[in-house]
Amino acid sequence: MTVSDSNSPLARREALRNRRDQLQRMVEIRGVENRIQKLFAEGHVRGSTHLANGQEAVSVGIARSIDPDDVVTCTYRGHGHALALGVTPAGVIGEICGRTIGCAGGVGGSMHLVEPSVGLLPTAAIIGAGLPIACGAAMAARARKNGRVAVSIFGDGSANIGAFHEALNFAAINKLPVIFVCENNLYGEYTRIQLSTPIEDIALRASGYNMPGIIVDGQDVDKVAEAMAEAVQRARRGEGPSLLEMKTYRYSGHSRSDPATYRPAGELDRWLKRDPINIFADRLIAEQALSPGGLEQMQAETNEAIEQVVAEVLDSPAPDMREIFAHVSGESPGGDQRWSFWGR
């Protein structure tokens, strides 16, 4: 499938069973992130955006390892996760451009992507906020005895906020079916990890909560998926939470206004040599699931499809002024269109 397909988020998610589609999704994430940067320069994006180029294997590795009715919380660096979980490029780019076609109707923006049909709660603009919320989703799943799990995706910066400690402790004592996924991209906003954190491996902290702490090569989508699958099975068996640390790297700065001049010389180049898309493409070529040159063709097709989506988005209307007042509370206009996780 290509990004211009008007498939539902659920259909896009289910497509991830196919390895070639997994690569295509990683290529799509990279293309969308690059295009968003350009849309910013072109004046179509307000406020800020937080790109995750370089971290595509984490997003797709997680998405292919859990079911659409497992619940995911995520931080504001979430474009890639939203796309991987199934949100359409029009839903993501549309939201970032503040249009009705966006997944939150244009009222949320880059930091607030959402799609209940594939388990994605609104991504949070507050560091650490999603970890306790995932605990509650896991409590609800256990109350229903339906075997569902909750996944909380956050960065290395979140490992130093109180919510991290409280949530891991809470999940562990209650043996909740939660998988805490830390994307360690070495930078919390503008600050390198050794200046904020006295240990190199966040996974070490799991021992303080008596849960497995696993270090994972976050540039290898298969390694991400294997580690996820093990943690998910453990959670579904009722054995409690896990902390997975994805070693990865953010090619861009913290946000669009950050040129990342604080990075040591040569660091970016070293990580570019382990690019997650190239690693996976080479593997698929070895598996004969992709022809030599297939990646380049896929990238060209995907980027072309993204251009079509961008045209569609820029053609799509801005939300009506009435949307200011819609869905503030149950008494507000807009109606109750409540999504019910796992049926009633």
Place this chain on the structure above:
Amino acid sequence: MAKIWTRQAVLRALDDAMTDDPTVILMGEDVAAAGGPFKVTEGLLAKYGAERVIDTPISEMAFMGAAVGAAVCGLKPVVEIMFIEFLGVALDQLTTQAATMRYLSRGRLTAPLVVRASAGAGQGFGCQHSQMLDHWVRGTPGLKLAVTSNARTTYGLLRSAIEDPDPVVVLEPRILYSEREEYEFDPSYRIPLGRAEVARQGADATLVTCGAMTRVALEAAANSDANIEVVDLLTIWPWDRKTVLQSVERTGRLVTLEEATASAGWGGDVVSAVAMEAFGKLKAPPHRITLPDAPVPYNGGLEARYLPSAAYVTEQVAALISTNKSPAPWWRNAA
């Protein structure tokens, strides 16, 4: 009719709600095995089990956030914040996450949780365990905020809060837990959120209040030569403009009685609405009776001075009515 303690009304409301709706769960520090620090959850663990009545670690951020996630996924969590000050460490989950869930999902998700918290002064708990702090929450779009004033309103507001499709904070003035009154429980009794009550009718001035100050207002009115109308707001966000405006239009005078510091109290909003919408009906300037802008003192004599007494309220209202000018607060002369 039986005499019941206000704390029994909390317990009964929780108990009835849990019986009626199997998705209602309770979470908080010491609410299960110990029956609650104020004994308002006694017996519920035995009746409903540990999956529904949950003792938490001292981790407000964790259990408030867990309540958000559980609510989004179909449960109805009622969390207890032992003293309202403890909400400070968990405020993000309430005012930033729960409050925007419906908005950001365009009506697809909501977080119908209830936060119950004991609040208020008068018992010598000192400045970190005696505030109302409603201003931390009031005015936040997506949240509702109610304050109980006796056993009946405690039952009626809690039942409505638990049935509401959005997050609701219910402040329970701690000093009222050990008050008794004649009240017969009715499992179908509800007080709709957003609606005030005229607790006493009068013609000379409208005294708008809530929480523990409601009984102070009623006592002040009973001891007054003037004929004072008392309005118990019950829900202070969003508050019932219609009932207040109708009353002020009849009496021509507005006095707010607030257990809140002068610069943070909800009365500022009430006064501004009345001044803007009923200015022509006013015989006197709107007047606010509040706490001074100072922490709650521990010493008993100081705390009694700090809180508005019925005698002080009677005196302030009498001065307003006789002069049609706003009388100075006690601390202007004391300072």
